[in-house]
Amino acid sequence: xxxxxxxxxxxxxxxxxxxxxxxxxxxxxxxxxxxxxxxxxxxxxxxxxxxxxxxxxxxxxxxxxxxxxxxxxxxxxxxxxxxxxxxxxxxxxxxxxxxxxxxxxxxxxxxxxxxx
Amino acid sequence: xxxxxxxxxxxxxxxxxxxxxxxxxxxxxxxxxxxxxxxxxxxxxxxxxxxxxxxxxxxxxxxxxxxxxxxxxxxxxxxxxxxxxxxxxxxxxxxxxxxxxxxxxxxxxx
Numbered sequence: 001x002x003x004x005x006x007x008x009x010x011x012x013x014x015x016x017x018x019x020x021x022x023x024x025x026x027x028x029x030x031x032x033x034x035x036x037x038x039x040x041x042x043x044x045x046x047x048x049x050x051x052x053x054x055x056x057x058x059x060x061x062x063x064x065x066x067x068x069x070x071x072x073x074x075x076x077x078x079x080x081x082x083x084x085x086x087x088x089x090x091x092x093x094x095x096x097x098x099x100x101x102x103x104x105x106x107x108x109x110x111x112x113x114x115x116x
Numbered sequence: 117x118x119x120x121x122x123x124x125x126x127x128x129x130x131x132x133x134x135x136x137x138x139x140x141x142x143x144x145x146x147x148x149x150x151x152x153x154x155x156x157x158x159x160x161x162x163x164x165x166x167x168x169x170x171x172x173x174x175x176x177x178x179x180x181x182x183x184x185x186x187x188x189x190x191x192x193x194x195x196x197x198x199x200x201x202x203x204x205x206x207x208x209x210x211x212x213x214x215x216x217x218x219x220x221x222x223x224x225x226x
Contacts, residue, residue, distance in 0.1 A: 105160060105205075
């Protein structure tokens with residue numbers, strides 16, 4: 001199994017809703033990432049988990065809350081989002097922690113989030 | 117600290133060659149290259165780890181000039197399937213951070 005699976009593929013939520021994005025990989029990768037991508041822009045790093053511990057939080061607002069229940073699973077909990085949070089949310093994984101990475105990242109196909 | 121790519125966009129006819137450049141203001145530990153098609157996930161192409169390193173597979177190759185803090189991606193005899201947005205990604209020595217470049221949109225037409 002050489003892929004990263006993200007669910008759901010599309011999500012529409014109101015500003016008062018609470019929802020979660022899910023990401024799963026079964027490649028034994030030690031690092032997992034959340035990225036946010038706006039149209040025609042590069043992915044922007046949000047969070048990095050290394051060995052299931054949060055190692056990097058790129059000053060992301062608290063309405064985004066990551067969780068890594070185990071080495072294969074990464075969640076992103078969403079609460080009280082704003083319309084400007086609408087974007088493609090990408091999950092990625094890599095075999096090693098970022099400062100020892102000798103391989104590239106494997107990305108999931110993303111969740112297209114629309115906040116109304 | 118985001119690397120800058122050039123050109124921003126390029127249109128090629130099938131069979132033509134292209135070069136995409138990626139420049140950083142910081143010393144680089146490694147350079148990744150990815151291709152992303154519209155509405156899809158970025159796909160990893162290759163990673164360069166050492167200054168002077170060159171890599172390639174099929175008709176896509178890349179070089180890493182550590183002293184100049186830049187990398188170039190070479191696409192030869194382009195195919196329609198090469199269309200997409202190409203991103204470099206750079207890992208810098210200080211700050212333990214990985215940044216995607218500004219992106220280059222490449223369109224191959226028949």
